[in-house]
Amino acid sequence: MKSRTKRGLIIVAGLATLAVVSTLVLNAFQDNLVFFFSPSQVATKEAPADRSFRLGGLVEEGSVKRSSDSLAVQFVVTDGAKAIPVTYNGLLPDMFREGKGVVTQGRLDSSGTFHADQVLAKHDENYTPKEVADTLKTTAYKEPSAAEARQ
Numbered sequence: 001m002k003s004r005t006k007r008g009l010i011i012v013a014g015l016a017t018l019a020v021v022s023t024l025v026l027n028a029f030q031d032n033l034v035f036f037f038s039p040s041q042v043a044t045k046e047a048p049a050d051r052s053f054r055l056g057g058l059v060e061e062g063s064v065k066r067s068s069d070s071l072a073v074q075f076v077v078t079d080g081a082k083a084i085p086v087t088y089n090g091l092l093p094d095m096f097r098e099g100k101g102v103v104t105q106g107r108l109d110s111s112g113t114f115h116a117d118q119v120l121a122k123h124d125e126n127y128t129p130k131e132v133a134d135t136l137k138t139t140a141y142k143e144p145s146a147a148e149a150r151q
Contacts, residue, residue, distance in 0.1 A: 036103070043082040047108060055084060055114050056103040064098055077102060077114070084108075088116040095121035 036054040037047040047053050055077055063076035072089045075098075086104055096102065096119065104116035 038079045039077055039082040039084045040079050042084050042108065042114070049108065052105060052107055052117070054103055054105045055086070055116075056101070057084075059096070059098050059100055059102050061098045077104065084112070084114050086114045086116050088119050090119070092119055093121040097121070 035048070036056055039055065039057050041047060042055060047055075057077040057079040060076040060078045060083055063074075065074045067073065070089065071091060072087065073092060074085065074087050076083045076085050078084075086106075088104070088106075100121060103120045104114065105118040105120075106114055106116040108114050
């Protein structure tokens, strides 16, 4: 073979390898991509029905129900306009409280209940996800103050 032909084959093989590697990386990225939705967005069917996603909002006051014989817990996440029931089986973060911000990751079932695989509580008084804060402002929902939450 001529050196020109060898060089052409090496370039074509390199491009093919680059295309395969790029495809594998993008597929792995797509599989691990998780979007965030507020309860209002979930209620309007903006959230994917066939994929895991994150649901964020405030834990509705008086909605937490713990199982006496397991780690199962049920609560409601709200953004002031809509509320979504959530079930979770596991240990909750120490900062998890009624009236406080929470982000859950999991899937929505056909009945409208969100089955969480992971629950994340907000870590300080100043953090609320932007989407949730925007929705809370439009619905005039008042988050309890720190003094009210301690009671």
